[in-house]
Amino acid sequence: MSALRPDLALIARTVRPGARVLDVGCGDGALMAELRDRAQVDARGLEIDASNVAAAVGRGLSVVQGDADTDLTYYPDASFDYAILSQTLQTTRRPDLVVEELLRIAAQAFVSFPNFAHWRGRLSLMWGGRMPVTRLLPDSWYDTLNIHHVTVDDFRALVKERGWHIDGQWFLKGDRETTHANANLFAEHAVFLLRR
Amino acid sequence: MASLPRSDDSRFGLRRQVRLAGPIALSSGASLGPVDIAYETYGAMNADASNVILICHALTGDQYVASDHPVTGKPGWWWRMVGAGKPVDPARHFIICSNVIGSCMGSSGPASVDPATGEPHAMRFPVLTIADMVRAQAALLDHLGVKRLAAVIGGSMGGMQALTWPTLFPDRVENCVVIASTARHSAQNIAFHEVGRQAIMADPNWRGGDYYADGLVPSAGLAVARMAAHITYLSEAGLTEKFGRRLQGRDAKTFGFDADFQVESYLRHQGLSFVDRFDANSYLYITRAMDYYDIAEDHGGSLARAFAATRARFCLVSFDTDWLYPTAESRAIVHALNAGGAQASFVELSSPFGHDAFLLECPELNRVVDGFLRGGRA
Numbered sequence: 001m002s003a004l005r006p007d008l009a010l011i012a013r014t015v016r017p018g019a020r021v022l023d024v025g026c027g028d029g030a031l032m033a034e035l036r037d038r039a040q041v042d043a044r045g046l047e048i049d050a051s052n053v054a055a056a057v058g059r060g061l062s063v064v065q066g067d068a069d070t071d072l073t074y075y076p077d078a079s080f081d082y083a084i085l086s087q088t089l090q091t092t093r094r095p096d097l098v099v100e101e102l103l104r105i106a107a108q109a110f111v112s113f114p115n116f117a118h119w120r121g122r123l124s125l126m127w128g129g130r131m132p133v134t135r136l137l138p139d140s141w142y143d144t145l146n147i148h149h150v151t152v153d154d155f156r157a158l159v160k161e162r163g164w165h166i167d168g169q170w171f172l173k174g175d176r177e178t179t180h181a182n183a184n185l186f187a188e189h190a191v192f193l194l195r196r
Numbered sequence: 197m198a199s200l201p202r203s204d205d206s207r208f209g210l211r212r213q214v215r216l217a218g219p220i221a222l223s224s225g226a227s228l229g230p231v232d233i234a235y236e237t238y239g240a241m242n243a244d245a246s247n248v249i250l251i252c253h254a255l256t257g258d259q260y261v262a263s264d265h266p267v268t269g270k271p272g273w274w275w276r277m278v279g280a281g282k283p284v285d286p287a288r289h290f291i292i293c294s295n296v297i298g299s300c301m302g303s304s305g306p307a308s309v310d311p312a313t314g315e316p317h318a319m320r321f322p323v324l325t326i327a328d329m330v331r332a333q334a335a336l337l338d339h340l341g342v343k344r345l346a347a348v349i350g351g352s353m354g355g356m357q358a359l360t361w362p363t364l365f366p367d368r369v370e371n372c373v374v375i376a377s378t379a380r381h382s383a384q385n386i387a388f389h390e391v392g393r394q395a396i397m398a399d400p401n402w403r404g405g406d407y408y409a410d411g412l413v414p415s416a417g418l419a420v421a422r423m424a425a426h427i428t429y430l431s432e433a434g435l436t437e438k439f440g441r442r443l444q445g446r447d448a449k450t451f452g453f454d455a456d457f458q459v460e461s462y463l464r465h466q467g468l469s470f471v472d473r474f475d476a477n478s479y480l481y482i483t484r485a486m487d488y489y490d491i492a493e494d495h496g497g498s499l500a501r502a503f504a505a506t507r508a509r510f511c512l513v514s515f516d517t518d519w520l521y522p523t524a525e526s527r528a529i530v531h532a533l534n535a536g537g538a539q540a541s542f543v544e545l546s547s548p549f550g551h552d553a554f555l556l557e558c559p560e561l562n563r564v565v566d567g568f569l570r571g572g573r574a
Contacts, residue, residue, distance in 0.1 A: 053543040060571015074531035
C-alpha cells in the first residue's frame with residue numbers, strides 16, 4: 001500500500017476488486033486513485049472543497065464538488081456497491097440522515113470517524129476540564145469542522161436504533177489496528193461496514 | 197479507420213473552408229444546403245484517430261482558437277487552453293475548431309450569399325439552434341474523416357455545443373468538457389439577448405436585415421447590444437476593481453453625457469471594436485439559437501434522459517462570480533449525469549472575472565482540464 005491514511009488503507013484492502021464505489025468526502029482522491037489503480041474499482045467522488053476536487057480531477061478521477069448533507073439525494077437507489085464516508089460523519093449537519101442516504105445509494109457503506117470517547121479525550125475533559133486537542137483531533141473547539149462528536153458506543157447505539165447491520169468493524173490506535181475489547185475507551189478511530 | 201492526414205492534404209491546416217453539399221436537416225424542420233464551414237486544424241491525427249479534439253466557440257467567437265485573428269490581429273481566443281504545453285496541445289492532439297453556422301467568419305450565415313439568388317440570405321436565412329450548429333460540426337467531421345472525438349470542449353455557448361454533442365451523437369464523443377455553461381437558457385439569459393436584438397432592430401440602418409448592399413450597417417444598434425452583453429460577462433467586483441468610479445482622462449465630471457467614467461469609455465470601446473468584426477444579423481441568429489437551447493425540453497423534460505445513451509465522461513466547471521451561467525446551472529447538469537450513472541466531474545472555481553473567467557488566466561482551470569483529459573487518455 002502507498003502512504004494512505006490507515007483507515008483508508010483498511011477500506012482499500014476490504015473493497016472487492018471491480019466494485020462500484022462512491023467516496024463521499026473523498027478529499028484529493030487518494031483512496032479513489034488507490035482503488036482504481038490496484039483494484040480496477042469504478043470510483044466516483046463527492047467533495048466539498050474546490051481545490052481538493054481540482055486535485056482529484058487532475059488525477060483523472062470523477063469527482064463532483066458538493067455537500068454530503070444536500071447532494072446525496074441526487075444519486076439513484078442502489079447505484080453503488082459501496083459508499084465510503086471517511087472522517088466526514090462528524091462534520092455533517094445530520095449524520096444519521098447521511099448514513100441513511102449512503103445505505104440507500106449503496107449496498108454497503110463504510111463509515112469511519114474519530115472516537116471522541118478515547119481515554120485521552122476523557123482525561124482532557126475530566127482533569128483539564130478542556131475540550132480535547134489531540135493528534136487525531138488537532139483543532140480547538142472554536143475552529144473544528146467536527147460539529148457532531150460521536151463515540152464508538154454512540155454509533156453502535158444509532159446502528160441498533162435504526163436497524164442497520166454491521167458487516168465489519170475495525171478499530172485503530174495510532175496507525176495500527178487494535179482489539180475490539182473496550183474499543184470505546186482505547187480506539188482512536190473506528191471503521192464500520194454497514195448494510196441496511 | 198480515418199485516413200491519416202498528410203501534410204499536403206488540403207483539408208487540414210489553418211484558414212480552411214469547405215462547402216458541404218448537405219443538406220443539413222435543421223431543428224425547425226427546414227434544411228440548409230449547401231453549407232460552408234470555415235475551420236482550422238492544429239496538430240496531426242494519430243494512426244488510430246484517437247486524439248481528435250473539437251473546440252467549440254462562444255457567441256462571438258470564431259475558428260481562430262489558437263492562431264492570430266485575421267481582422268483584429270489578436271492571438272487566438274483560447275491560447276491559454278490550446279497550444280504548445282497547454283492542456284490541449286497540437287503536439288499530442290489533432291485539434292479542430294470551426295466557425296458555427298449562422299456566424300460571419302466564413303461559415304454559412306445571414307451575411308453569406310444564397311447560391312439560389314446570388315444575394316445575401318439576410319433574414320431569409322433559416323433560424324438555427326445549438327443542435328443545428330452541432331449537426332454542421334458533425335458534417336465537417338465526416339468530411340475530415342473523423343468518426344469519434346476523444347474530446348469536445350467548450351465554454352459558454354461552446355459549452356452548450358459540447359454538452360449537446362453526446363445527446364445527438366452518443367457514440368462519437370468520449371470526453372465532454374463544459375465550462376461556464378448551462379443545459380438551458382434561463383428567462384434572464386433570454387431577456388438580456390432580447391435587449392440586444394431590439395437594439396439592433398431599432399437601428400434605422402438595420403432595415404429588416406437587408407443592409408448588405410450599401411455598407412450602411414446597423415453598427416450603433418450592434419454596439420449597444422455588445423455593450424449590454426459585455427456587462428453580463430463581467431462581475432460587479434471585477435468592474436469595481438478594474439474601473440471603480442474613476443473618471444476617464446479628466447479631473448472632474450463634465451456635467452454632460454460624454455464618457456466621463458472609465459467604465460463608460462471601456463464599454464463604448466468594446467461596442468465599437470465589435471462592429472468591425474461581427475455581423476448584426478449573425479448576432480440576431482446566434483442569440484436566438486441560444487435562447488431556444490434547452491436540452492431537457494428536447495428529451496421529454498428530462499435532462500437525465502438526454503444522456504442515457506452516451507458512455508462519455510463529463511467534466512463541468514463553473515466560476516463563483518459568473519452570474520450569467522451560475523454554478524447552479526452546472527450543478528443541475530451534474531445531478532442529471534449522476535442520476536444516469538455517467539462518469540462526471542464538477543468543480544466551481546474561484547475567479548474575480550465573472551463569466552469571462554474561462555477565457556482568462558486561471559491555472560486551476562488548466563489543471564482540471566489537463567487532468568481530466570489525461571485521465572480519459574485524450
